[in-house]
Amino acid sequence: MQSLAPEKLTLSALLSGRPLVWLVCLLVVFGGAALTLLLSQAVRSVEENQLRARFNLAAGERISRIQERLDGQLKELDAVQRFFNNSHEVTLGEFQGFVGPLLGDTLVYSWVPRIAGNEREQFEARAREEGMAGFAIRDLKGDSLVTSPLRPEYFPVYYSVTSRIDQVPLGMDLNSNPPRRAAIAKARSSHGVTVTERVRVIGVVEREASGVVMLAPVYDGTPPSDERLRGFVVSVFSLNLEMEAAIAPDNLASLVMRVSDVSEDGHEQLIYQSAEAPESDLLQRRVVPFGDRQYLLEVVPSADFLAEDTLSTADLVAISGLVFTLLLAGYLLLMINQRQSALALVAERTEALREREIELQLSEERWSFALDGAGHGVWDWEPQSGRFFLSRGWKTMLGYAEDEVDDSFEARGRLIHPQDQPLARAELERHLRGASAVYQSQHRMLHKDGRWIWVLDRGKVVERGVDGLPQRMIGTQTDISSSKAVELQLAMAHGQLRSLLNAATQVAIVSTDLRGAILQFNVGAERMFGYRAVEMIGRHPVVLHLESEVAERCRALGQRLGKLVPDFQAYMEEVTADDRFDEQEWTFQRRDGSRLTGSLILTGVRDEREVLVGYLGVAIDITERKHVQQALEARDRLLEKLSARVPGVLYQFRMEPNEHFSFPYTSAGILEVFEVDPETVREDAMGLLERVHPDDLERVQSSIRRSAELLTPWREDFRVLLPRQGLRWLRGESVPERGEDGAVLWHGYITDITGLKLVEQELRALSITDALTGVYNRRYFQERLDLEIARAERREGPLALVMLDVDHFKQINDCHGHEAGDRVLKALCLRVGERLRRIDVLCRLGGEEFVVLCPDTNVEQAFQVAQALWQALAKENVAGVGRVTASFGCAAWRDGEDADDLLRRVDAAVYAAKQAGRNQIRIAE
Ligand SMILES: Nc1nc2c(ncn2[C@@H]2O[C@H](COP(=O)(O)OP(=O)(O)OP(=O)(O)O)[C@@H](O)[C@H]2O)c(=O)[nH]1
Incomplete structure (x- = not known):
């Protein structure tokens, strides 16, 4: 790269000369203009040929049209001439009729x-x-x-x-x-x-x-x-x-028409010209005969015709060619100028780079020396060539002498802890790929004495080739064993704390720094609010609250303190200052938008010097509790409404192990049913028990004890004597449960059944009374006989029966009618009843058969009763019937005898009386 730069600069110097740039541009302009001209000429020639052909066609057509018109005039005149030739005399009307259609x-x-x-x-x-x-x-x-x-x-x-x-x-x-x-x-x-x-x-x-x-x-x-x-x-x-x-009006103006009379030789008379003719080499002329004359018809193009193509294709070609040429020249100029600037920039940068390279070499030595001196190791690596350098400090850090470790990438790699190698290698490859700005890895290295030390290995690619591949990488290695140990201890403590917090899964624990940024968001908080801890770390806990509720609490606190509490952060600061804490119910908002009610304790977190370092919030979900509480309150209200409307008293009745009675709860109905106030019986039931009829009190109390003992439902009808209402029948029903303290608690209901009792008594009287005679019927007799036998068995006195059967009653019916028979039966009951003792019970067993149940009576006394009754019958006649007699049987109960046997014996005695002739008394055997 260093050797290429001067060559390019020379070339650019050649091109950067202004005159040469302009020469190139001028060449482009002139070349383009010449080409444009040639092309334009060729196009113009084609256009002229087209114009000429178009003119010839139009002019020829125009001349032909005029010739046709002239021929037409001749033909029409010829027709009129023949009309006259063929007619000797032509009237004005005939002339008009023939010529009119030809007029045109x-x-x-x-x-x-x-x-x-x-x-x-x-x-x-x-x-x-x-x-x-x-x-x-x-x-x-x-x-x-x-x-x-x-x-x-x-x-x-x-x-x-x-x-x-x-x-x-x-x-x-x-x-x-x-x-x-x-x-x-x-x-x-x-x-x-x-x-x-x-x-x-x-x-x-x-x-x-x-x-x-x-x-x-x-x-x-x-x-x-x-x-x-x-x-x-x-x-x-x-x-x-x-x-x-x-000629169509549109076409008329396109051509100029000239007509000249050339009938006489050498003489030409212009007889018609349509318009002034412009200069043009286009002309078409034809001599046409007209009658005895010769007309010269000449056509030239009008100015309009020639002006139709003002901006011809040739002009367009010329204009666009010139424009294109100019643009091309401009573009070339621009490109050359840009290239010049780029080359200048490259030269400038290359120079700067070279200077920096020199500076780098100097500084490299300095910082390598400085780093080694400061206890950091240095490594220098050229991945392409494989050259690797490890500084003396690097080797000393691991306890090796200069020559004890090879300066190779592999030797360094072998010393890295096997467990840390994959991560370290991945980090390095990431950086080499260009995916990270700096290579950084914390891993363990093997010390010469066999222990592992923690190092921070950092590096950076300082040079890349034109293909982007790393050419050189420099790095440092620092011993961080001591800080790592502290860090590990901290991480362990932190982990333990986190585990502790997360163990409290039913409680949301959120800690923040002083700015309110969340530091801890435990599993309980994740569950309660639906957010993941990673989502919430760094955010402010206000996102979990309702904006309106926060504003309301801030306003209320502000009013109390007499100063502004603008937001939730200020609220936290206030309520946790000076070791205070705040415990309130809050409405929280989950991630999915649903809400929950929670009890939140807000407190400050202090370090070992008692300096406030953050805040801690502990929240418990009390939504369910609130719901239950609300449901209970609603149910209480409902119960109160219901109990106020039911015609009775709902109650809780409690019996202590020492037989102390109380009514912990009674509905308002107690005022009507017992005429006592609920308060007076809440602690002690005596005020109510005193109202119970003395005859029933014992029964009521014993049934309560039985229910408590067996834990069976209590049900009892009993009477009360009330100050205002007097005697009333009540019915109580309740279910007992035994408490842990041994007390029994009944939940039940007592209602007034006085009306029901009266109806019951009436029904009872009806069911045991004979409808015709008004004496007891057979059912009552049997019930009473069983009772009396039971009483006799208890040795409470003897018992006897006197049975009587009206004699020949059928005849009475037959002779005097059924009503007379009824009268006889009623009269009999009346007379018998008069003679009986108070304790004797007269019953009609059916038809004309009656029995008298005589408690405390032996057989002799029974016989006397029978005699008295016989006399009562015999004493006077029954009105309308006459004398009525009956046959009697007497029987005394024998020890161990049941009701049926006793009845059978007395019946047999009556039968014997009948057999003996009726109207007499027999004692049962
Ligand atoms: N008028 C009337 N007749 C009744 C009633 N109950 C039963 N009888 C009639 O009483 C008659 C009883 O007749 P029997 O059983 O033959 O007895 P008896 O005619 O009295 O004959 P002895 O008992 O043998 O003297 C029947 O005709 C019944 O219809 C009643 O309530 N009123």
Whole structure:
């Protein structure tokens, strides 16, 4: 590189000369201009040929059109001539009818008869008679008509058809005008169509006044001779109209048309020119015959035609060629100038580089010496050549003498701890690839005495080849064993702390530095807030809070302190200052936007010198607890509402192991049901138990004890005596549970069932009463008999039955009717009832069969009862029936006898009485 630079500079010096640059540019300009000119000329020649061909085509077409028009005029006049030749007499109407369709752009068609001098007056009179008022033969003087003098013959204009002439010069003698007269003379001698030289037509607008008159002689029979000449059919046309009629207005201006009359040799009369002709070498001319005349038709291009291609392709080629040439020259100039600047820059940089190389060599020696002296080792490596250098300091660091370690990359590599080699190599390769600015690795090296020391190995590629590959790399090696040991100890302590923090997975622990940047974000915090620790390290914990809540807390704290607390950071500083801590509920926001309620303790972290070094936040998720609390409160409210509305009292009843009763909870219904205040029974239930009917109190208390003992549900109907409502029936139901302290707690419900009890009693009375007689029925008898037998068994007195059956009751029914029978039964019950003791119970077993249950009665006493009853029946007749008798049986209960056996025996006694003739008493065996 050093050898190439001067050569390039010489070349650039050659090119950098100003004159040479300009010479190159001028050459480009002139060369480009010459090429452009040649190309433009070639294009122009092609364009001219195209123009000429286009002109020839247009001019030829224009001449042909005019020739066709002139031929058309001749043909039309010929047709009119033949019309007259074939008709002896032509009226004005016939003339108009024939000529009208031919008129077109022709100014006028006229019939000019030959009138002899002596017929003049007669002719004029006839014309006037035919409607041509004031008709007279007249001469043309200038542009006006005057009466003609006497002549041998006249050729006056007679029938005329026109659409353009205001006033046809009727009666004008064609002989009075020299050009017309000459044409008449020519026609008379040639017997053919003659055309006048250019004449001035009167009665038309000025533009149409230049025209020619065509005359065709009409003869009376054949062959034509002057004697037979009848007159002429005449047509007059305007040269301007005729020449321009067939041309489209757009095309008219593109060409200039000239028409000259060249009938006479050596004489050329211009009779029509469309416009001024510009200078041009383009010209087309043709001589065409017209009647007895020769017209020269000439066409040249108009200025418009030539100006159509103002900016021709050739011009465009010339312009763009020149522009391109100039641009190319400019671009070359620019490129050369840029190249000059670049070469100058390269030369400048190369020089600077060389100077720096020298400086580097000097400084290299200095810093190598300095680094070695400072205890750092130095290495220098050329990867391409494989040259490797290890400084004395490097070897000394590992305990080796100068010659004990080879200066080779491999020797250095072998001393690196096998576990650290992959990482160190990867770091080195990364730097060599250019992926890192500096190579840096911390690894262990083998000391000569067999121990491992930690080193910091750093290096940098200081030179790369043109292909980008590293040419040279220099590095240092520093013994960091002591700092590494401290670092490892710190890392271990840090790791232990982190493990400790992370072990508290149910608690979020977040520590920050004094600026609020998060340093620790434990697993509990990750779980609680949904953020990964790596995401949160370095961020401020305010992201976990609601902006509105933070603002509100800051405002409240600010008010309390009487100073501004602008943000969460200021809040943390305030609440943790002077060893204070803050414990509050906060609403946190998780990563996914969901919220949670947490109890957060904020405190300051101090170092061993008691200097504040950061903040610590410990949060517990209390969302669930809050929900439960809210749910409980809601349920309490609901319970209160419900219990206030139910017609009874909900309660908790508690029995201590020492049988102390209390009602920890009673609903408001207790005021109505027991007429006591909930407060009065909360601690002691006596106030309520006193309300219980004395007859029921014992039963109630024993059922409570039984429920407590067996832990079975308690259910009891009982009466209370209330100050206001008096006697009321209540029903209580509750479920017991035993507490850890041995107390039993019932949860239950007591309701007023007084109404229910009354209905029950009524139903009960109905169910045990005979509907006809009003005495007890069989069901009651059986229940009562069982009870009385039970009582007798308890040795509480004897028991006897007296059964009676009405005699011949069927006959009573049959003889007196069923109602009379009913009356008998009622009367019997009345009489029997009167005779019975208070303790005796009369029951109807069915039909006409009755039984009297006599407690505390033996068989003799029963017999006496039966006798008394028999007498009561016998004493008086039943109204409407007469005497009614019954058969009686008596039986006393025997020890061990059941109800059925006793009933069977007494029934048998009645049967025996019946058998014995009825109306008598028998004692059961
Ligand atoms: N009017 C009325 N008749 C009843 C009633 N219950 C039963 N009877 C009738 O009482 C009659 C009883 O007839 P029986 O059992 O033959 O007895 P008896 O006619 O009294 O004959 P002995 O008992 O042998 O004297 C039947 O005809 C029953 O229809 C009742 O409540 N009212």
